[in-house]
Amino acid sequence: MLAARRLPGLAARTSSVAAAAASPAVPHPAIRIAASRATLVTQSPPSPPRQALAFPCVDRLDERQRALEQGPEPMYEKVVQGYEVFETSEPLEMRLGGRLDGFRIAYETWGTLNAARDNVVLLHTGLSASSHARSHAKNPHPGWWESFIGPGLSIDTNKFFVICTNVIGGCYGSTGPSSPDPSDGKPYATRFPILTIFDMVNAQFKLLDSLGIRRLHASVGSSMGGMQSLAAAAMFPDRVGKLVTISAAARSHPYSIAMRFAQRQVLMTDPNWNRGFYYSGVFPHVGMKLARQIATITYRSGPEWERRFGRIRADPSAYPTFCADFLIETYLDHQSEKFCLTYDPNSLLYISKAMDMFDMSQLATRQDAPVDAASSAGGPATWEGTLKALTAGMSTIQMPVLVLGAQSDILFPIWQQKEIADTLKRAGNSKVSYYELDALYGHDTFLVDQVNVGSAVKGHLEIA
């Protein structure tokens, strides 16, 4: 049907110039079909029987669903291999209530720990990243910051011992909703307690304790990792020598919360999500795919897509479709399909919620600011109160700090990085470097822009 409908207007258009001249108002010459409609009435062939449009994307999802119903797919458990594991039976009390009766942290390292154990760079990850930041003997696949870590690179493994962990709540080896609950051996699912960025950092410092690492040379992170590095520096100021926070925020703002809310909603309305108990059922493939499509839109920038995809259609001669049609749409479709089976849906829920809840003013004490540090995200009512609480929550961060952001970032807009830098200065920190990057790649700049991000980080880590 589609083939038959390709460019069906062409034949009519060729004979319409004379008709246009005869019409009462002479329109733009390109609108010949419109102008000639009156004369076409009697010429029009009878309409063919109407057929509905085709929806290949819906067909494919149905097919995929049927395949998933046949049995389990290779999924996120197998995505990452070759990491080390720290395991403890010590409980992890969650900041907002509940606890884990013991937990595991998956981690990987690069470089060599020196005798003084003071050359450690702790690298924190974004929402969906594993501990695999860089390839190594046990896992030769490129890591998510492959070109930033290594001999002579941004984080120089000739100098530093780099540790990267999978966060608590994740699905790449650390304890998360897909892990067995010791009480019955079944996955926690949505029995997992609500998680905060502060809980992730606490777990990471338990790992450092176990490795005998008292003090970090630096805490480094981007995106949610930049929230963790901020939190680590404030929570353990005498254990963090330098701080790097890239494309992050001191508190999530409502626009980013809205974007993550939309992702959670599309996931949770997939019936296969089953209130989180899908581990022995069918994977909520459709919900995860849709969630990732929304996420992907927030990770890049309009100007980048304008240059990369413009308005080019996958098949410019095809009759338009509501399924992926423009290149930008096929890109979103492909990216989300590629991702959706490699990450645990419940991890997405818990970790994205932890990002929403993040607010450094929660580290302020009652005396410092009129905010209840114990409340989840109540926060003060006035703007002055907000700034005061934020400053109080970040007042222990007095080490050298590098704050980086990209002007094209929609998810963590540049004013949020400026807010970090300004707040630190207001709190009396005189060693804050703040760079705005005129980069095209939006939030993902930290993954892509080795030239700008890479050298700023190197300079900050290595300067005396």
Next chain:
Amino acid sequence: MLAARRLPGLAARTSSVAAAAASPAVPHPAIRIAASRATLVTQSPPSPPRQALAFPCVDRLDERQRALEQGPEPMYEKVVQGYEVFETSEPLEMRLGGRLDGFRIAYETWGTLNAARDNVVLLHTGLSASSHARSHAKNPHPGWWESFIGPGLSIDTNKFFVICTNVIGGCYGSTGPSSPDPSDGKPYATRFPILTIFDMVNAQFKLLDSLGIRRLHASVGSSMGGMQSLAAAAMFPDRVGKLVTISAAARSHPYSIAMRFAQRQVLMTDPNWNRGFYYSGVFPHVGMKLARQIATITYRSGPEWERRFGRIRADPSAYPTFCADFLIETYLDHQSEKFCLTYDPNSLLYISKAMDMFDMSQLATRQDAPVDAASSAGGPATWEGTLKALTAGMSTIQMPVLVLGAQSDILFPIWQQKEIADTLKRAGNSKVSYYELDALYGHDTFLVDQVNVGSAVKGHLEIA
């Protein structure tokens, strides 16, 4: 369960200061739980049996679904009443192929048509608006531009005869996917042909013909309405006296296409959507609600939400939930629930796709630019080619033009309004007024900002 888990960390926190002092590293004083964990190990009460989180939002959607299955709801057909109807058996040939064998246009008018019939302002609507721009005797409910139209107002009904139509493809009285196909009397559903902005305008000018209106004083529109007003001016240059285009674009850019793609995808994956044939079945309530949530995020701005909602939670003392929790989330939930039963899902698909396909360079002739004016949205490959084609497609627009945009608009970013103005100037138009609004309301500025938008429009319409 939730009540019992409220602020469960409080008890532990009160006794933790001494423990913190004894811990090897003294962290920030607010992180007393973290520091005292080691000492808490033996003190911790045994964990209660784990319970899963509650998901009231999923429960509500299930409930809503069951209610919808009981029978049809009052829906979009009844939302708007009291409009006039233009009906013709003349076919509407669609620009990209296919046709309607006759069509209806719902419209409303305000003010009085003068004897010369030359005081007409044609007002074009955005995606989901009806012809009800302003209240009147037959429909006293406030319209979508209530405060902009009336005696002495922005569009002065003492001077002008204002016409507003529901677009072809809509569901408020004009022919759209929910209308009966004359061939069998059943709704077109997805048998409706793919629609373009140019087709909408063609249908509107058929209405003008029927009213004996040869020439408009002005063509005025915002958002998709600003695409229509641009198209009308280019297609019928000798029938349009002045042009106003607000928060619009000369061509949709990939970021806005991506945002609408995500909306279509969540709708189309609702099984009740049923490839568009839901009119005698169950309404795809969930898909529509999710689509509207995404849309709402694109209509406003981060800074507005920062001021309006900040990080305030609906119930700051409640244990966090993945359902609506922050005020911004309850706002999105409420807005989308309110909207989703009042608009036809297939109209959303067809009209949002028409916006994606919109590109004024398609009005360029072959001689003017290296672009196939007949191709759906192929477009030229180079940047110079893009500009040349766009200029050629807009070359007939030589009447006075007002271009307005809001700097906080994410969906139709300000560079797109600047592109309209620059292109018109490049095409030789010396009567282009271009204003950038420092407004907080993002894309919705045109609905809200009567002070700035209202007076700019009035000045343009009334100046000699």
